[in-house]
Amino acid sequence: MxxxxxxxxxxxxxxxxxxxxxxxxxxxxxxxxxxxxxxxxxxxxxxxxxxxxxxxxxxxxxxxxxxxxxxxxxxxxxxxxxxxxxxxxxxxxxxxxxxxxxxxxxxxxxxxxxxxxxxxxxxxxxxxxxxxxxxxxxxxxxxxxxxxxxxxxxxxxxxxxxxxxxxxxxxxxxxxxxxxxxxxxxxxVVPPHRDGGQAQFIERPLPRNRCDTVGGVLGWMERHLDREMTVEQLAARAHMSPRTFARRFQQETGTTPYRWLLRQRVLLAQELLEATDETVDSVAGRAGFGNAAGLRHHFLRTLGTTPNAYRRTFRGPSHVA
Incomplete structure (x- = not known):
């Protein structure tokens, strides 16, 4: 301590x-x-x-x-x-x-x-x-x-x-x-947790006139992490071609739509495992991984641990489900 x-x-x-x-x-x-x-x-x-x-x-x-x-x-x-x-x-x-x-x-x-x-x-x-x-x-x-x-x-x-x-x-x-x-x-008034592996900086400067590029889409994605979404669907929401959207997304976030979405889903799953008693299946569904097997797969790849082991670390053995 x-x-x-x-x-x-x-x-x-x-x-x-x-x-x-x-x-x-x-x-x-x-x-x-x-x-x-x-x-x-x-x-x-x-x-x-x-x-x-x-x-x-x-x-x-x-x-x-x-x-x-x-x-x-x-x-x-x-x-x-x-x-x-x-x-x-x-x-x-x-x-x-x-x-x-x-x-x-x-x-x-x-x-x-x-x-x-x-x-x-x-x-x-x-x-x-x-x-x-x-x-x-x-x-x-x-x-x-x-x-x-x-x-x-x-x-x-x-x-x-x-x-x-x-x-x-x-x-x-x-x-x-x-x-x-x-x-x-x-x-x-700061985010409670940003994973250390997140990018330090964007690859290129933001456009001088951002107007409404991918910012609105990012907010929508954060609110609907449990939904399936494709680059084509996200591009249509931003009123861009998929190619333009993918390029602009990379410029403004430093990563691809898939990687950004995966990171946000993992972060949401971490929060739910830490702060709630929901089952791993329930957490997986709310975070957009579908089921416990999908959540376990991405947890292992991203964090090097399982959802149960992560919950045990932060909440103790009695909360593992």
Missing amino acids: LNNIAVVLLDGVHPFELGVLCEVFGLDRSDEGLPVPDFAVVSAEGPVLRSHAGFTLGDMHGLDRLEQADLIAVPAGDSYVNRDYPPELLAALRRAVDRGARVLSVCSGVFVLGAAGLLDGRRCTVHWLHAAALARAYPRAVVEPDVLYVDEGPVITSAGTAAGIDACLHLVREEYGPEVANAIARRM
Whole structure:
């Protein structure tokens, strides 16, 4: 359980990524019945730091605070891609992992973990702008530039800005359960769960004049996941030819209609398995997989687990049906 959390700051820290960590882990929400971990902000470079936005930060803990932490988080910062880091910080990160703590990076904070040797032989990610630099700097790391976040044992890495929220909520969901993660997400007005394997960015810029292209169709698809649908039917709904619709869909979502639909169906099935006592057959029908066998097939291919095993993980053995 994450009872003790420390966020490590270096000179040039980005306020948004720091704010994400404070928002998810550092606010007292005990009035809502949510857990309140011991949360601290730690400076790795002196009593006063300058943020990327120009204001200064002070009144922080020293590095000794890391020795107690169950989770050490490193937000992004200016010039993190090509700077040196305090050896005492890198040693503290290694000791933390050796004693069983977890470490989390948001965007370019991953370069700190790389400097500590924590990416060697591990899958990891970063904002796509920095992916090539990360692979060059740490050739033993397995860089996955197209995903939102990667949970590789004790090391969790995430891409830029909002992907850090996804990684944090993933950790909350894993450590405290879906109810806590969903409650925090509602307070933040963000999706409660985006799978780490989702695409970081669209392949090409959106058209300058989007008007009503595939947006309306996406909404319809989300509301009717239990229905059979073909590209031809979706294209007709968008008043496009199937070829134009498929191309525009790829541009605006970064994936194909089939893959997008499959991902949404799997996500709905996950939510139903976590939050309801419906049978697996019922969940399969509502999510558009037809029956339990179809749901099991796609769960194994997408998540590497079965619906019952997934439900057992998040709700306990008594809820498996």
